[in-house]
Amino acid sequence: MRGKSTLGNNTPLILIDGVPSDSFSQLAPQDIASLTVLKDGAAAIYGSRAANGVILVTTKRGESGKPKINFSHAYNVSSFTKRPELMDVNQFATYENEINARVNGADADPLFTPQDIAGFPNTDWADEVLAKTSPESRTSLSVSGGSEKAKYFVSGDFIDQKGLYKSGSLGFKQYQLRSNIDVNLTDSFKLGVDLATRFGKRTAP
Incomplete structure (x- = not known):
C-alpha cells in the first residue's frame, strides 16, 4: 500500500477474523465475506505493525435456517505466452x-x-521436457445453517496444480478446511469457536 517504511518492508498487517496471517493468498475466495483496507490514522490502533496499513478479512459465518450447500469447481489451463524458436x-x-x-x-x-x-x-530439449499446457483445478464445498441459538459454517477447499514438465515432477496440492460455530448461551453472552487448517504439498525436480 506504500513504499519502504521504518520497519524495513512494505508488507501490510493482514488479519483474518482478527488473527494475524502472513498471507491470505491461500484463503478460499468463496469463504471471504468482506475485505477492508485501513491506512494511516484508521490503522493506528494496531500499533507499529500497521505502519504499512492493515487488511481486514472477515470470513463467512452460519445463518439461521435450513442447511445451505454450496459447491463450485473451476478448471483452468495455462501455457507459455511465447516459446522461442530454437536453431537445430x-x-x-x-x-x-x-x-x-x-x-x-x-x-x-x-x-x-x-x-x-x-x-x-x-x-529439442524444451520440446522433450516441457508440456504444452499446465492444468489447474479448484473444488470447494461449504455447508451452513442453524437456529437462533446456534449457527454453523463448514467449508472445504482443494487445489491441484500441475507443472509445465511432462514428467509431472512439478506440482502443488492443497487441502483446506474452515469451520465456525456461534452459540447464544444467554441473551447477553455468545460463544464463538473457529477452526482453520491447511495442508499443502509442493513437489519439484
Whole structure:
C-alpha cells in the first residue's frame, strides 16, 4: 500500500477474523465475506505493525435456517505466452562457421565440419521436457445453517496444480478446511469457536 517504511518492508498487517496471517493468498475466495483496507490514522490502533496499513478479512459465518450447500469447481489451463524458436544443430553450426569466417577470414578452417555436424545429436530439449499446457483445478464445498441459538459454517477447499514438465515432477496440492460455530448461551453472552487448517504439498525436480 506504500513504499519502504521504518520497519524495513512494505508488507501490510493482514488479519483474518482478527488473527494475524502472513498471507491470505491461500484463503478460499468463496469463504471471504468482506475485505477492508485501513491506512494511516484508521490503522493506528494496531500499533507499529500497521505502519504499512492493515487488511481486514472477515470470513463467512452460519445463518439461521435450513442447511445451505454450496459447491463450485473451476478448471483452468495455462501455457507459455511465447516459446522461442530454437536453431537445430545444422543451423547453429552453419551460423558459428559464418561468424568464424567473418572474424578470421574466409580461408580460416571452419569450427564445425560436415562430419562433425552429422555426428551431433539433434534434440529439442524444451520440446522433450516441457508440456504444452499446465492444468489447474479448484473444488470447494461449504455447508451452513442453524437456529437462533446456534449457527454453523463448514467449508472445504482443494487445489491441484500441475507443472509445465511432462514428467509431472512439478506440482502443488492443497487441502483446506474452515469451520465456525456461534452459540447464544444467554441473551447477553455468545460463544464463538473457529477452526482453520491447511495442508499443502509442493513437489519439484
